[in-house]
Amino acid sequence: MDFVSQPLPVSVNYMMSKHKSGANCSAAGECVSEVQRILRERFCHQRLPDKPMGLESQYKHLLELLRRTAVHGESNSVLIVGPRGAGKTMLLSCALRELLDLQEVKKNVLLVQLSGLLQTDDRIALREITRQLHLENVVGDRVFGSFAENLVFLLEALKKGDKSSSRPVFFILEEFDLFAHHKNQTLLYNLLDVSQSAQTPVTVVGLTCRLDVLELLEKRVKSRFSHRQIHLLSSLSFCQYRDAFRSKLSLPDDFPDSKFSQDWNVSILKLCEDKSVDEILRKHFNSSTDFRSLHLLLLLAVSRVSVSNPTLRAADILEASRMSNADTKANILHGLSILELCLIIAMKHLNDTYEGEPFNFQMVHNEFKKFIQRKSHSIHNFEQPVVLKAFEHLLQLELIRPVDAGVCKVQREYQLMCLMLDQTQFRPQWRARSGQLMQEKSDEMWQGDENTKGMTLQNSATLSTLACLSLA
Amino acid sequence: MPAVLQCPGYPEAKLRCLAESLQCREVQASTLLALMGEPQQYSYPSVFIYGHRATGKSHVVLALLTELELPHAAMSCVECFSRGLLFEQVLMALFGPEAAALLPRCASFSDFVRVYRQMCAQEPADQTRYIVLERAELLRNMEANLLPGLLRLQELVDDNVTVILLSEIVWDKFRPSTGCFEPLLLHFPDYTKAELQQILSRHSHPSYTPELYSSYINILLGVFYSVCRDLRELRHLAALNFTKFCEPLEKGEAQESDTHKLWRRVEPHLKRAMQTVYLREVSSVQWEQQQMDEKEATALRGLSAHAHVELPYYSKFLLIAAYLASYNPARTDRRFFLKHHGKIKKTNFLKKHEKTSNHLLGPKPFPLDRLLAIFYSVVDSRVAPTASIFSQISSLVTLQLLTHIGHDDQLDTPKYKCAVSLDFIFAISRTVNFDIVRYLYDFL
Numbered sequence: 001m002d003f004v005s006q007p008l009p010v011s012v013n014y015m016m017s018k019h020k021s022g023a024n025c026s027a028a029g030e031c032v033s034e035v036q037r038i039l040r041e042r043f044c045h046q047r048l049p050d051k052p053m054g055l056e057s058q059y060k061h062l063l064e065l066l067r068r069t070a071v072h073g074e075s076n077s078v079l080i081v082g083p084r085g086a087g088k089t090m091l092l093s094c095a096l097r098e099l100l101d102l103q104e105v106k107k108n109v110l111l112v113q114l115s116g117l118l119q120t121d122d123r124i125a126l127r128e129i130t131r132q133l134h135l136e137n138v139v140g141d142r143v144f145g146s147f148a149e150n151l152v153f154l155l156e157a158l159k160k161g162d163k164s165s166s167r168p169v170f171f172i173l174e175e176f177d178l179f180a181h182h183k184n185q186t187l188l189y190n191l192l193d194v195s196q197s198a199q200t201p202v203t204v205v206g207l208t209c210r211l212d213v214l215e216l217l218e219k220r221v222k223s224r225f226s227h228r229q230i231h232l233l234s235s236l237s238f239c240q241y242r243d244a245f246r247s248k249l250s251l252p253d254d255f256p257d258s259k260f261s262q263d264w265n266v267s268i269l270k271l272c273e274d275k276s277v278d279e280i281l282r283k284h285f286n287s288s289t290d291f292r293s294l295h296l297l298l299l300l301a302v303s304r305v306s307v308s309n310p311t312l313r314a315a316d317i318l319e320a321s322r323m324s325n326a327d328t329k330a331n332i333l334h335g336l337s338i339l340e341l342c343l344i345i346a347m348k349h350l351n352d353t354y355e356g357e358p359f360n361f362q363m364v365h366n367e368f369k370k371f372i373q374r375k376s377h378s379i380h381n382f383e384q385p386v387v388l389k390a391f392e393h394l395l396q397l398e399l400i401r402p403v404d405a406g407v408c409k410v411q412r413e414y415q416l417m418c419l420m421l422d423q424t425q426f427r428p429q430w431r432a433r434s435g436q437l438m439q440e441k442s443d444e445m446w447q448g449d450e451n452t453k454g455m456t457l458q459n460s461a462t463l464s465t466l467a468c469l470s471l472a
Numbered sequence: 473m474p475a476v477l478q479c480p481g482y483p484e485a486k487l488r489c490l491a492e493s494l495q496c497r498e499v500q501a502s503t504l505l506a507l508m509g510e511p512q513q514y515s516y517p518s519v520f521i522y523g524h525r526a527t528g529k530s531h532v533v534l535a536l537l538t539e540l541e542l543p544h545a546a547m548s549c550v551e552c553f554s555r556g557l558l559f560e561q562v563l564m565a566l567f568g569p570e571a572a573a574l575l576p577r578c579a580s581f582s583d584f585v586r587v588y589r590q591m592c593a594q595e596p597a598d599q600t601r602y603i604v605l606e607r608a609e610l611l612r613n614m615e616a617n618l619l620p621g622l623l624r625l626q627e628l629v630d631d632n633v634t635v636i637l638l639s640e641i642v643w644d645k646f647r648p649s650t651g652c653f654e655p656l657l658l659h660f661p662d663y664t665k666a667e668l669q670q671i672l673s674r675h676s677h678p679s680y681t682p683e684l685y686s687s688y689i690n691i692l693l694g695v696f697y698s699v700c701r702d703l704r705e706l707r708h709l710a711a712l713n714f715t716k717f718c719e720p721l722e723k724g725e726a727q728e729s730d731t732h733k734l735w736r737r738v739e740p741h742l743k744r745a746m747q748t749v750y751l752r753e754v755s756s757v758q759w760e761q762q763q764m765d766e767k768e769a770t771a772l773r774g775l776s777a778h779a780h781v782e783l784p785y786y787s788k789f790l791l792i793a794a795y796l797a798s799y800n801p802a803r804t805d806r807r808f809f810l811k812h813h814g815k816i817k818k819t820n821f822l823k824k825h826e827k828t829s830n831h832l833l834g835p836k837p838f839p840l841d842r843l844l845a846i847f848y849s850v851v852d853s854r855v856a857p858t859a860s861i862f863s864q865i866s867s868l869v870t871l872q873l874l875t876h877i878g879h880d881d882q883l884d885t886p887k888y889k890c891a892v893s894l895d896f897i898f899a900i901s902r903t904v905n906f907d908i909v910r911y912l913y914d915f916l
Contacts, residue, residue: 033480037513044514046627084651089627117621118582118628128582177650178617209650296656299516303506306478326659328522328642335524335662338698362832385751386699398641411891414834 029307031260035251039302042248043295052087052094053244058230063095065228066203069168070105073201077192077225079176079214080207082232085290088207091232092172110169116178122187125179126150133157133169147186148193155200168201176206180216188217192224234289241285241294246272248291248298249312267311274314280321297324329421332397339382340390342368347400347419358403358416361391388413477502481510482540490539495674496667497528500660504536507656508634511542511599515634516656517626520608520643523660526703529638530606532660537602544602549610555618559584562603567591581621585628592631601633608637612646620652627653662701665693671703672710680718684728688717691735695742700750709745712756716741716763781871786855787864788904791890793847794874795897798835798890800913802842808911809849829914831894837877837887840865850906 041047052059068074080088100106112132119125126147130139138157144150155169171191173179179188195202206213214222236244249268255261271277284297300320305312336344346367350359365387372381394400395417403416410416477487477498482505494501508515521529537544545565552558559579564572571591576583603625605611611619621628622635635655639646643657663671669689676685692710700706717738720726726733748754754762783791800808830836843865848855855861868874869888877887892900901908909915 029480033510033513036509040509040514044516044626045632084653115628117617117624118580118585120580120582120615120617124580124582128586131586292654296516296654299507299656303503303509306506307480324657326657328644328657328659331659331661332522332524332640332642335527335701337701360832360834362834366832382699383747385753386746389751390699396640398645411834411893413893 028260028310031257032305032307032310034256035264035305036302038251038255039249040299043299043302046090046295048090048093048097052091054234054236054240055087055091055232058232059091059095062091062230063098066095066099066170066205067105069170069201069203070099070102070109073168075195075198075200075202076228077195077204078206078228078230079225080205080230080232081211081213082209083234083290084209085288085292086209086232086234087291088209088232089174091230092205092207096170108167110167111172112169113172114174114179116173116175120178122147122182125182125187129171130154148190151190151194152199155194155202166200168203171202171204173204173206176208177210177213177216179206180213185218185221189221189224192221195226196224236289238282238285241289242272242278242281244291245281245294245298248294249302264311271312271314271317277314277317280317284321293324297321300324327424329399332399333421336394337390339387340394342371343387343390343394344399344419344421346371347417348421351419356418358418360416361388361413364391477505479505479508479510481512486539490535493535493539494528494532496663496671497532497660500528500658501532501536504532504658507658508536508542508600511540512632513600514632515600517633518623518635518637518653518655519658520637520639520646520655521658521660522639522642524662524701525640526705527660527662529660530604533604533636533638537604542602543597543599544604546602546604546606548606550607553610553614555579555581555584555614558605558618563587563591566601566603567595581615581617588629588631592629597632599632601631602636603633604636604638606638608639609641609646611637616648619646620648623655624653663703665697668697668701668703668706669693672707675707675710677714677718680721681728685714687731687734688714688738691717691738692742695739696746696750699746705750708756709742709749712749712759713738713742713745781873783900784864785904786851786861787868788900789851789906790843790847790861790864791868791873791892792897792901792904792906792908793843793850794838794868794888794890795835795892795908796850796911797838797842797846799830800911801830802838804913805842805846808913809846831914835889835891837889839885839887841885843888850911 062078062080065076065078069076080092082088096111100109110133112129114125114128119128129151130136133154135154135157139154142153144153155166179185182188191202191204194200195204210216214225214227217225246268249271250265251261253261284294287293297317297320300323301312301316304316304319309316333341333344343364346364347359349367350363351357365384368387392412395402399420400417401420403418477491479487479502490501491498504519504521507519521533523529534546536542537546543566545562547558547561547565549558552561556575556577556579559575559581560572563575563584571587574587574590579587603622605622611622622637625635626633637655643655669686672689672692673682673686676682689710692706692713696706696709717734720734720737721728726737745759749756749759796808844857844861847861865874865888869876873890873892875889875891877889897908
């Protein structure tokens with residue numbers, strides 16, 4: 001067979017490199033691309049891990065609940081509550097995977113997956129349920145009086161030949177809180193009602209990130225809910241977090257090129273001991289313990305691995321962390337023209353003197369003109385419409401925001417605005433810009449005021465000096 | 473030589489070709505390419521690219537996707553202003569027209585995901601599919617579930633798909649109140665001055681040397697760079713003004729090497745362009761015409777300079793009265809409009825009030841009675857309060873020179889605000905020989 005002329009499917013690639021690995025001559029490029037494939041599947045596709053980490057007790061609890069429905073036909077309802085990226089869906093999918101491994105369960109159980117993002121009202125949701133239960137033909141053109149009637153009919157239809165037992169159904173509702181906003185909460189009422197009465201065995205599993213989700217439910221809905229909640233509040237210690245970091249980067253044992261994978265795993269071990277990497281991880285851990293943000297960081301790092309750079313280095317992690325932590329507003333500030341930046345400084349000045357009171361264009365322009373008067377020899381005088389255009393660009397970038405958006409009768413010069421930036425976003429940017437100016441012009445006046453460079457912009461005197469300097 | 477894009481899994485020649493077309497964006501292009509990975513590998517579910525206008529966001533993304541022939545659907549949210557259009561376009565581009573035909577009318581997100589999954593099962597992806605949405609900030613105005621849904625589309629449809637959002641607004645302004653799947657943020661920085669110079673100089677005129685054109689660009693940037701860094705705008709200005717720059721050369725008044733002379737000739741011209749072309753007060757055709765008839769060019773200004781309206785005599789006074797009522801505090805009316813206002817010390821009178829002028833704070837509302845009282849005292853002749861005066865007030869409101877405050881049903885004491893600028897009212901009062909400065913509290 002001619003393998004070379006056509007692109008090889010991955011599985012073939014796999015086998016070929018397996019063959020070669022004995023002879024230890026597999027190309028580095030192939031290994032790197034294999035590493036990328038494995039790790040990307042982990043970080044981007046949220047591939048299920050073998051066991052949910054750090055959530056053993058919750059996992060056991062959930063699995064037991066689901067098994068009771070699947071095997072013994074008990075109805076139930078449960079909410080899984082946890083912050084975003086805490087692993088709610090992962091936990092549930094792991095439990096379902098284990099449950100559906102059992103042959104008798106797999107044959108019997110039906111699964112209906114709904115998401116609050118997709119099924120935005122109960123009509124759509126009911127159609128989706130019908131579809132997922134494969135009952136479109138049974139329903140046909142039948143007309144139902146009420147929602148409950150329709151749902152009961154669907155569940156009736158699931159009864160098997162043997163009248164006494166019907167097939168258990170799992171209803172999985174992602175973004176559970178969004179279902180509570182549906183009109184009259186009809187879907188939730190009916191599902192929970194079925195799960196309460198001893199009809200078809202039904203388990204309703206809701207996933208949500210809102211702790212106050214029960215407050216959203218109507219009284220009649222709440223009373224039908226079992227009040228079983230599984231909380232996923234991460235209790236991860238830093239050591240566990242670092243272990244997770246290591247295991248997420250390590251290559252599995254069945255990697256085709258064993259030498260490469262050994263080298264890789266050793267380099268990962270070394271990476272974990274590195275001082276700077278440890279520091280970055282600690283910073284990340286302190287800001288959020290969920291794995292999704294870790295995945296993001298790792299993907300950025302892994303994407304830098306290439307043939308010329310076949311191992312993950314501390315520098316890659318450093319760069320990735322820099323990229324993911326960049327202040328987005330400061331980045332946008334960097335691209336503003338000098339005129340726009342001066343306007344921002346004027347706004348900042350107004351904010352400082354009037355303690356955060358909103359301002360309008362006329363005030364900003366007045367402030368700006370004061371700056372110009374002080375250093376009139378070095379500054380172009382811009383006409384008001386040009387300044388207004390710059391001001392409106394800032395508005396378009398949403399760096400400033402109208403205080404009351406509804407009022408359209410006010411002239412645009414007098415519309416009240418407030419500044420959406422704070423000191424920390426402002427300062428590094430400003431330093432950078434003044435440094436850049438110094439390089440560009442090496443202005444003598446700047447040299448004279450060298451000591452202002454290090455100063456912060458807290459007092460307005462420095463502020464206005466810097467503003468004038470920037471215009472020079 | 474620019475850094476060569478490198479990524480395994482793509483043909484070398486195409487990458488080299490790409491590197492040439494993506495001038496000054498090599499770093500961003502290679503980062504993006506590295507994130508995309510090889511075509512069959514998974515890519516991050518959603519990528520959010522932000523940066524200023526005309527920093528090459530769409531250009532880089534689309535150039536990569538089209539040149540490397542990756543399956544993708546690219547659209548602008550300006551065009552696809554409703555979710556139905558959006559879904560149809562995505563399915564059309566990724567799976568062909570028959571997939572788009574499967575969508576019902578008024579498709580919901582649920583329908584879209586269903587059709588997508590169905591098509592996906594028929595033709596499973598061997599390459600990452602990309603959905604590119606330009607001007608993504610408009611997604612916020614559509615249904616609330618659309619943006620969070622798109623961000624986790626990979627999970628919802630269970631396919632190797634990546635959604636790329638492009639916007640000039642930062643991600644913080646997009647995040648819904650209960651949070652959502654966080655996309656990967658990628659920043660496209662603005663071009664530096666040198667890069668702008670390099671890019672703009674590429675479009676040199678065939679009949680002149682590239683050096684001349686580049687020195688022209690240098691002059692242009694000198695004038696406009698501190699105001700505008702938008703490449704598109706600068707390019708427009710460069711194209712419009714180049715003939716003017718070359719005029720002395722064609723007439724034989726200057727040599728190409730005579731840069732200082734050329735600069736002197738063109739600089740005032742460019743400054744004028746800032747007031748007109750840059751503000752879009754004249755169209756490019758008008759601008760070119762202005763340049764043709766040289767003599768008039770000095771006299772012609774932008775629209776704002778000769779913005780005036782023809783108004784009836786009393787309307788002008790009504791407008792002046794409204795302006796005075798809006799910008800003067802009511803308690804000063806005695807001083808301005810009574811002949812014998814008694815002795816009010818000027819210093820006391822001025823000190824009493826706060827320092828900020830009313831011209832900074834904007835016009836204040838005033839009742840109809842006050843407007844009429846001021847009107848009678850500023851107009852020379854005796855005027856009877858007839859219906860024609862009142863109808864002139866309402867026609868001023870229609871012209872949006874005055875604005876009506878409060879509800880329309882308030883008939884007894886309607887309140888108004890004056891909505892014209894100081895320059896405008898100066899022009900108006902000049903036509904009726906009224907010295908308005910003497911009556912303005914801010915200018916005492």
